[in-house]
Amino acid sequence: MSIEKTPYEPSRRYLLEIAYDGTNYSGWQIQPHCIAVQQILQEILTGLYNRQPIHLIGSSRTDAGVHAQGFAASFLTPVRPEIPPEKILRASNRLLPPDIKLRSVREVPLEFHARYDALGKAYTYVLNLGAPSPFTDRYAWRPIHRMDVEKIRAAVAMLTGTHDYSSFVVERNMIDDAVRTIYRIDVQTFGAFCCVTFVGNGFLYKMIRCLMGTLEAAGSGKFSPEDVRRILEARDRTKAPETAPPNGLFLMKVFYSEAERETFQLETLPFC
């Protein structure tokens, strides 16, 4: 516990589920010269605890411009004041800016770790196959080429399983191991929107946006499903197309139980 560097004996650990519109942020994690979601939320929690510093441990990072429906982060509370989870939820939501809101607050065991205890994550990437829209352009990518949803469906089948995803990672040299498991990729349509939901044990830096760049090329007919398989097997970033823009991507859920991970289902558009 000493690594937390809190000057007070910690009493409880709270787990937060956080939704945010990432448009105006540099991502989750605090960085110099940027405004990060972590910073905004830590400052508000620190205020609630009478300026005793609160440090949030996030389940992962998210890139600049990426959104979240269910980002997970935990913190150790100071001994006092004792603030029940429901009150943290209500007070924070009153104080937070409109583009960050808490979905839930619950107590977890002291030894819980938001990152190391995660059994996987679900991300949804939203494509708008229709007209430009003032309401959804910040939440969906409108590819220039005409998309065929059935071609996207055929291509995603090549990408599930346990693989070395080196073809779909930016800054490959920064990581030891690019092997990950994608349990499922669901392709669903809601009106003019096509949502691609990835459920995996973990994802590499910009991996989903790299995968979406390839799926866009598959959807436009540029690549066959067999081409997509070859790109995966090449383990070479230069073989895959451009990275898709961040604004279509939503971290939907961080799983701390296998049952949650197996039953996860996208019910509606992630920005509704």
Next chain:
Amino acid sequence: MSIEKTPYEPSRRYLLEIAYDGTNYSGWQIQPHCIAVQQILQEILTGLYNRQPIHLIGSSRTDAGVHAQGFAASFLTPVRPEIPPEKILRASNRLLPPDIKLRSVREVPLEFHARYDALGKAYTYVLNLGAPSPFTDRYAWRPIHRMDVEKIRAAVAMLTGTHDYSSFVVERNMIDDAVRTIYRIDVQTFGAFCCVTFVGNGFLYKMIRCLMGTLEAAGSGKFSPEDVRRILEARDRTKAPETAPPNGLFLMKVFYSEAERETFQLETLPFC
């Protein structure tokens, strides 16, 4: 035609269907010391026609903060350059800010008038009966009180028909006649959202937001359907509750044919 004050002989009239997120605008109509949607769009069209001034005639006004999915406005084109409707659509959407987009552009008869030829309008007001959300709080009102959708349904039945709506208008003294016809009020739910869609021959200043203030009180159980009928019959603004906030309101469609008006149906949330 002389009232248009265009210095060039007009050649065609184009009708635009416009969608906008009203959050950052003072409404549709140009006013001093504010930024209006009309101003932004006129400037872009004027640019497309080599700085020959374009004047848009809107179907109505919308208030500050109110959104539109299908605002209608028309203009007389200069004789040259001749720009086909599809090109106006594409070029404007490239130049417009992200919160204003054209939905369609089509040629109409020269004598067409966007305001006087309108046979009615549909507005949808969105209530969020669920949790705060960074994605939808700018597009929906979250009432403080618990809402019963069936109570809202019972109350709207009192408000349709041809009536003097003086109880639901701001600045009643500015208008001669508060008699309007509301053909239908549909109450639909989409997940945690309740959408109330008003189809009428015309609406008074802030009328829908006044009606929604009353429907919120009905939904919370404060007013019975009979109370709502009495408020309507009183023809007195002071008998009705507060005006609902602008951000839940969408102008969905302006009707130029009776068939369109009769068959209009909200298919999904107005911000999707």
